Amino acid sequence: MAAVTKLPSPSARRIYPRVSASERAKLRAGEETEFQSFCAKTAPGEEELREDVIEKPQTDAFRHDVHYMATHISIAPPDSKLELTVRDTRARPMPASLGPVHTALEQPLRAAALERGFAPPGHPSDEFYDAAAARAPPQPVPDITQKLENEFLETIEGSCLTGEVEPELWGQYAKRAEELLITMPIDRILRVLKAFVMAKYRGADLLNRIAAELAREIKTASSTRLCQVFHWLARAGIRDQTLMSLMGNEALFRLSDDFVLDMYLEVMNAHARLDLRNPRLVNAMLREMAPFFRDLSKDQLSAVAPLTVMTLFTDEARVAYLSRCAELNLGLPVRMTQPEVLKQLRLLEDCLRLDYHPTTLPAQVQIWLQNLRQESEALDNMEPDPLSPVEEDILRVLQQEMDVAVTGCFPDGVLTLHLVVGKTVLQVMDEYEDYYVTPAMNPNNAQRQRLIRAESKLRQRLIWRRGWRVLTLDADEWKKLTDDIFKKDLLEELLVHGQKSIRP
8 A cells, every 4th residue: 555645734834044144234235236336327417317308418519529629620622623514405406206286386476476467576565564554544535536426426416306317327326336435434425325215226236335334434433423324224225234233332332422312213213114123222222211201392203203113112112102192192183284294193003003012002192092093084185105107007907908997096094005906905016115125135146035124014014904915016027027918927826826926
């Protein structure tokens, strides 16, 4: 049986070797010596102590000076000969791969310009830009040019006075005006515009050119001249949004400076007739005019167009204007009122009665409008508008060629209806009277879009609200038909099938 080894008990006492005190002292002395030698190698000195890690000691910049204090520094002398080599690469021939593709690029620039008809050598356009000359003030227009402008203005104004309004003659005037407009000041441009408006010239090119020249002169024009431009633009029907925005901004800046009440009315009439909206300007003018409605005179009330009252005035401004008219009893008695003013007031009464506007009128205004209507109908002595040459030709074809019962002139209140067939009214649209002149109007474009004037749209709307059927026909398209057979076919198609354009 194997012998069993007996393990010591856990509580048995371990025996360690004994160390004497002298040996322990030797060990401690050896450890201190080794630690001091280690600190001498690694611990920094006083001069190397820093407040920050990146800070350099004060003696660091001069630590290498001791090596150069006792020795002489010598630099080798430069060479006595210096060679510079200049290479000129401009005369080097260009590689074939980088040559010009087009033959015109190989020719000199002046030779290419001469072939295209540009200025010859030595021309002022060939000189360098002179900044001092560009800052010089503009030079006055030569006397010979001013003389030509005065002669031209006298010629066209004399033709207006004598009644010479032939389209061929004024077409020649238009060509001459385009040459002289560029040097004219704003007062002469307005005289040219006025003459062509009085002659009822229908050329859109010249009128758009006048609008472009006016846009250049607007900023330096006076407030009175600005209102004159508004007036004649509305008369001519020039509907240029850019020009009206420039003029509206100028008028807005000057409202509180030198604008008077009559200028406010003129500017608002122009915006209403041109069917344009400048909300900031209109709101500012209505705000300035609100305290003065109760002080308007009869002439100032008559100067406001019915179209302005109906389309541009707010409800508060419309009620204040009509209340002042009723207070002064404007237009009454009828027999003592001028025909133009009476026609305007009757048109306003028709608009308020027939055209829809949700304005609650005071009782005093309603009584004034009712008395104005009753007296006007009882003493209606207004002369009807005559027929135009195109309307007379249409009347002839309807009566003689088609044997249709037609009435040439039929008075219906303040309106005069032309070419009435039963309950149908044929309205001839004139190029000058019924359409705006816009920059987009190109006579050579068959698909051009023409805008109807605000007065013509209001007239058509009033006729329709009276219960009539309105059919429109362009006067220029009618003039293109040279045979009565084509005219008869056109009228039959229009009366039977309704509105239809004869554009190709």
